[in-house]
Amino acid sequence: MLREVSAVFIGSYTLMLIVGLLRLSQGPAAYESFLNAVQSTAGVTLSLISFIFALYHSVTWFGVTPKAMPLRMGGKAVPPAIIVGAHWLVWAIASLLILLWVGV
Amino acid sequence: MASSNKPVVWALFAAGGTLAAFVLPAIIFSLTLGVGLGWIPLESLSYERTVAGLQSPFAKLAVIAVVVLILWHAAHRLRITAHDLGVYADGLVMLICYGIAALGSIAAFIVLLGL
């Protein structure tokens, strides 16, 4: 059930981002009020919950990848931990790039 | 072959799930959580900087890909969940779930085109 709940937050967060885009298109004042809402207690709480569920999604998604795409090399099964680990490595690189692009 | 469009539906779902798994935590952190918690300066997301950052075709494509695929992933997951919870009006559920995803995607597309 947690998996399904995570989809709710992932979807609603993405919709919220689209609202942000819409506010952006409506000019600086509208965008300003959006940023204020993001920084409000409710906004931070929503972001935090969404963040936790997004991480949960990543953990479970990477976790089942060895089952859905088992790798065999040299006639032997590649240990699942390696497949999962490789995903987290790519995740770390992608996360770093995103943080740099946004301009942390 | 008795199958219909299931592979397309599932491929989009899997792509959205994979994309979300790789980029969503960082996106949430850098766009709203970091700013909300005060760990990222507000200037990073200022109006001018954001509009400038979304100018390049690459940026627009990236945002559209993220929006469309992740919305599709969530919509499909929720549709399946409705079925699992015993809601049998699959046609209506599809309309609502995929409809919202479509509307969100179109909205994002229009905004990005106009920037």
Next chain:
Amino acid sequence: MRQAFRQLEVLRYDPDTDSAPHFQTYEVPCQDDWVVLDAINYVKENLDRTLSYRWSCHMAVCGSCGLVVNGESVLACHAFLRDYPEKIRVEPLGNFPIERDLVVMIDDFVEKLRTVKPYIVSKKERAIEFGETLQSPEKLAAYKQYADCINCLLCYSACPQYGLNDNFVGPAALALAHRYNLDSRDVGRSARADVVASNPGIWECSFVGACSEVCPKNVDPAASIQQMKIAITADYFMRLLMPWRKP
């Protein structure tokens, strides 16, 4: 060996006399190393000869004694009493029509198994005189896990999608299709796709994973289905983009 009384609450149903299934409770003196099957056998031998159920090997290889014990799909010979509270509720396998007491009708599964062509489909039929087909240990390892299925049907009992829609081909049949698809001696993948890639085939599965959790042989049918989703999706797009390619 210690002995303690346990209460076995067993589902009873005689289609000739009962309008609906009902529960009957037995007080059973159990040894502490017993499995649920031992307790049921005690009931049959000493308390109630009319109780009907399936069992055979008593060592988790024949797949006959699948039941639902305290809500979980288990093999009765594989469910140790020490893991259960004093009161044990015993029901037949879920999602199958009850024939009598703890015996269910599994015809639906047998028919579905037939439709996935659970046998080697060869490129060319070879006469016996030509001898065996050789297969290396590596090629065997590629599919062996999926060949371990003992058809106990715990996976069907546990699968919520099969519970919602009994058109679903189901975990064991799909895992066996995958076993043959992965076998180097087999060329039947496209022949099986008619059933496997249909809507009530792999696409009915939402990867709940209950099947793999209850499987006593670690077949992992959930994994086999996800692997087929990827393979069939890849096939679909390749056919779409490169229609000249042979399947």
